[in-house]
Amino acid sequence: MIKFKGKGVYGAIAIGDVSVFKRQDAQVRRTHVEDIQAEFKRFEAAKEVATQQLSQIYEKALKEVGETHAQIFEVHMMMLEDDDYNESIANLIETQSVNAEYAVASTADNFAAMFAAMDDTYMQARAADVKDISNRLIACLTNAGSASNDSSDKMIVCADDLAPSETVSLDKERVLAFVTAFGSSNSHTAILARNMNIPAVISVGEEFLKSVKDGDRIIVDGHTGDIIVSPDADTEAKYAKKQAEDKRKKELLQELKGKDNVTLDGARVNIYANIGGVDGIGAVLANDAGGIGLFRSEFLYLESEDYPTEEQQFLAYRKVLESMAGKTVIIRTLDIGADKQIDYFKLDKEENPALGFRAIRICLTRPEIFRTQLRALYRASAYGKLGIMFPMITSVSEVEQILAICEGIKAELKGEGIPYDEKTEVGIMIETPAAAVISDKLAPLVDFFSVGTNDLTQYTLACDRQNAKLEPFCDTHHEAVLRLIEMSAQNAHKHGAWIGICGELAADLTLTETFLRMGIDELSVSAPFVLPLRDTVRKLDLKA
Numbered sequence: 001m002i003k004f005k006g007k008g009v010y011g012a013i014a015i016g017d018v019s020v021f022k023r024q025d026a027q028v029r030r031t032h033v034e035d036i037q038a039e040f041k042r043f044e045a046a047k048e049v050a051t052q053q054l055s056q057i058y059e060k061a062l063k064e065v066g067e068t069h070a071q072i073f074e075v076h077m078m079m080l081e082d083d084d085y086n087e088s089i090a091n092l093i094e095t096q097s098v099n100a101e102y103a104v105a106s107t108a109d110n111f112a113a114m115f116a117a118m119d120d121t122y123m124q125a126r127a128a129d130v131k132d133i134s135n136r137l138i139a140c141l142t143n144a145g146s147a148s149n150d151s152s153d154k155m156i157v158c159a160d161d162l163a164p165s166e167t168v169s170l171d172k173e174r175v176l177a178f179v180t181a182f183g184s185s186n187s188h189t190a191i192l193a194r195n196m197n198i199p200a201v202i203s204v205g206e207e208f209l210k211s212v213k214d215g216d217r218i219i220v221d222g223h224t225g226d227i228i229v230s231p232d233a234d235t236e237a238k239y240a241k242k243q244a245e246d247k248r249k250k251e252l253l254q255e256l257k258g259k260d261n262v263t264l265d266g267a268r269v270n271i272y273a274n275i276g277g278v279d280g281i282g283a284v285l286a287n288d289a290g291g292i293g294l295f296r297s298e299f300l301y302l303e304s305e306d307y308p309t310e311e312q313q314f315l316a317y318r319k320v321l322e323s324m325a326g327k328t329v330i331i332r333t334l335d336i337g338a339d340k341q342i343d344y345f346k347l348d349k350e351e352n353p354a355l356g357f358r359a360i361r362i363c364l365t366r367p368e369i370f371r372t373q374l375r376a377l378y379r380a381s382a383y384g385k386l387g388i389m390f391p392m393i394t395s396v397s398e399v400e401q402i403l404a405i406c407e408g409i410k411a412e413l414k415g416e417g418i419p420y421d422e423k424t425e426v427g428i429m430i431e432t433p434a435a436a437v438i439s440d441k442l443a444p445l446v447d448f449f450s451v452g453t454n455d456l457t458q459y460t461l462a463c464d465r466q467n468a469k470l471e472p473f474c475d476t477h478h479e480a481v482l483r484l485i486e487m488s489a490q491n492a493h494k495h496g497a498w499i500g501i502c503g504e505l506a507a508d509l510t511l512t513e514t515f516l517r518m519g520i521d522e523l524s525v526s527a528p529f530v531l532p533l534r535d536t537v538r539k540l541d542l543k544a
């Protein structure tokens, strides 16, 4: 029995046999070609096949994980057509008389190295994509087909890492779980696994792959990140019991659908869900969330090649509001900068991006962007129950400026005869210590607060949330953060505003009682946490 530890990406337990992922890793050899034109033709033919494969993968992803996540394969198809990439391959074939496989492999190495060296984290991540499409092209050139495993039994796929296209190509019916030696929890692969509901543990380390072979028995605990290779009978029985309990718990939670979020002593709390795109609505409805507490609107900008127009935004917001059929939908205005960079915004490189030009600071400096989004939001407000929320607030004057712009937009729409909902609520995120400390001054200006604990923790404890090394210093239950939340709750209520929490801490069930005792009115969590949270709330007795 050998134990390993990685990061759980999707919380569930799997017990089964190992299938080591066999990638037709292109053993590319450089050969001399005489007929350059014939080589060009081979390359073009391979590109056509690769494009067809990608389009099938895109369709599969669309069905299984939704449009937002499927779009990466559209990006791959675009990369295959990229002029610089194609010119580099053609040049190598022509000037060095080399085979197309070799030209593709060297271009891939060069481009991947170039992307990896960029400062922008989004561009760095493109290195994996360029390798992914190039491996596909090489497989097409050598007729190797796509990576596959032959077994027809259900298996636990173990790999060094999986590219997004490899993850989506896995046959969900035959994969019990997957384990990778490398990878990060924010990679596309991890996000896809979560959305495909496949138990997964990543970043288990290099030794792991040396210790497993096809057919080995293995246990994967996606909750804890524990991996047990060749478990003894007692351990396997223990995990089988845990797995059965998990299943029973999940079934029991289903019975909570339609029930109230009310404690034993009658206190109520709204449980809403967070989404990052229109395709998140399915999970929100399936998990019976009472509304959407945070719609991170930046996805519209991140997925676009240029500033999304008022009409494009209006259609997206309207769709969310209509799908939620009168339930509250809180849409947060653009929050880019820091870890979310967008090329066409042409933001300057900064020494301390988390403390830099981000979110509301960009919107107030570039009002044309802000006004377009606000017009789209107010127009959409006529189609449901909208709340508009502003990120990264630090001062009263920012809120006053925002409110004046909102009033201007409403007057404009009225003048144009365009309907909007006068009752649209306006709120701010409490995610800087400054906002929490002056929450007594901010509360009278708005309808609600929503605490962004991810940033509030980062700024209060001076711990960069992107820096994994700081985890030991970043106590998410730190008294300073909890006091700031409590202070904000008291000030909100004193001035007739309501207060929710939409950061990750809202899903921390060990804090639910603390939050309810503070008087938090709403908790917004990712959709799979709605029913576990409801379960916790219903078992609490605040009078005990």
Ligand code: PEP
Binding pocket: 294, 296, 335, 431, 451, 452, 453, 454, 455, 456, 502, 503, 504
């Ligand atoms: C937060 O900071 O807690 C939050 C919800 O916003 P984001 O994670 O998008 O910064």
Ligand code: MG
Binding pocket: 391, 431, 452, 454, 455
């Ligand atoms: Mg934030």
